[in-house]
Amino acid sequence: DAGVIQSPRHEVTEMGQEVTLRCKPISGHNSLFWYRQTMMRGLELLIYFNNNVPIDDSGMPEDRFSAKMPNASFSTLKIQPSEPRDSAVYFCASSIRHPNTEAFFGQGTRLTVV
Amino acid sequence: QQQVKQSPQSLIVQKGGIPIINCAYENTAFDYFPWYQQFPGKGPALLIAIRPDVSEKKEGRFTISFNKSAKQFSLHIMDSQPGDSATYFCAASRGGTSYGKLTFGQGTILTVHP
Numbered sequence: 001d002a003g004v005i006q007s008p009r010h011e012v013t014e015m016g017q018e019v020t021l022r023c024k025p026i027s028g029h030n031s032l033f034w035y036r037q038t039m040m041r042g043l044e045l046l047i048y049f050n051n052n053v054p055i056d057d058s059g060m061p062e063d064r065f066s067a068k069m070p071n072a073s074f075s076t077l078k079i080q081p082s083e084p085r086d087s088a089v090y091f092c093a094s095s096i097r098h099p100n101t102e103a104f105f106g107q108g109t110r111l112t113v114v
Numbered sequence: 115q116q117q118v119k120q121s122p123q124s125l126i127v128q129k130g131g132i133p134i135i136n137c138a139y140e141n142t143a144f145d146y147f148p149w150y151q152q153f154p155g156k157g158p159a160l161l162i163a164i165r166p167d168v169s170e171k172k173e174g175r176f177t178i179s180f181n182k183s184a185k186q187f188s189l190h191i192m193d194s195q196p197g198d199s200a201t202y203f204c205a206a207s208r209g210g211t212s213y214g215k216l217t218f219g220q221g222t223i224l225t226v227h228p
Contacts, residue, residue: 004157033215043158043203043218056215091157102148103216105157 004106006092012112018080021109024073025094033103034067034077035091043091049075050097082113117141118206120219127194128227135189135222137204142185144206148216149178149189152201161202162189194226 005024013019025032033048047057052069060067064083069075079086089110093103120137127133139147148163164171164178164187171178175192191198201223205216 042220043216045215045217048215093157102160102163105150105159107155107157 004092004094004104006090006106006109008109009107010110010112012114013082015083015113016081017113018078019082019086019111019113021077021090021092021111023075023077023092023106025075025092026104027073029094029096029104030072031095031097031103032069032075033093033095034075035093035105037089037091037108038087046077046090079111082111084113087111087113117217118204118219120204120222122222123220124223124225126225126227129195131194131226133191133194133198133224133226135202135204135224136186137188137219138184138186139206140185141206141208141217143208144217146207147178147180147187148205148207149176150203150205150218152203152221158203191224194224196226196228199224199226 004026007022030051034046035043036046037043044059046059047067048055049069065079067077089108091105091108093105095101095103118137118139125133149161150158151161152158162173162176162178164180166182169180177190180187201221203221204219207216
């Protein structure tokens with residue numbers, strides 16, 4: 001099993017540009033989560049999906065952020081327009097939607113907005 | 115609102131020592147308490163987890179102690195090794211539609227000197 005796959009691993013973009021982060025969850029997992037990690041705020045949940053349906057997006061910081069999951073094997077997190085304060089490591093995680101099961105994290109995308 | 119408070123922020127021990135990391139939570143609806151380990155450049159990985167119906171759980175050199183009445187739980191690492199040097203996060207989640215929606219503590223940077 002290849003685990004959760006995220007791309008790109010690193011992204012440097014200019015302020016105002018659109019950024020799209022991609023995630024392929026583990027096959028058979030039906031819950032997917034997007035987290036953001038910063039020194040100041042730690043690990044924050046942005047949004048999560050069950051069976052491709054967004055369940056809770058209360059962690060999405062602004063309307064500039066959007067996430068989609070068009071099928072069980074792919075999800076995107078888009079930031080448009082990007083701002084320097086969006087610089088962080090973004091993690092995707094997946095799990096089987098069952099009580100108290102492990103969430104498996106990808107390696108993350110380090111986003112730098114200059 | 116920070117619902118899981120973790121301490122200390124950093125910890126330095128000698129090889130063979132027993133580092134202890136503490137967490138406190140506020141939401142009594144939480145019913146799953148995992149600890150994640152993160153190495154630089156990697157995503158968090160599940161280390162050990164506990165449910166509130168037990169007071170202690172051991173897996174190898176790692177032990178979680180849980181105090182439901184005090185709403186606190188802690189991680190003990192027995193016979194710590196330099197390879198245990200990493201950032202450790204406690205987390206909590208609750209059942210129902212929120213399975214897998216983890217609220218993380220701020221993290222503890224552990225350094226184990228040879």
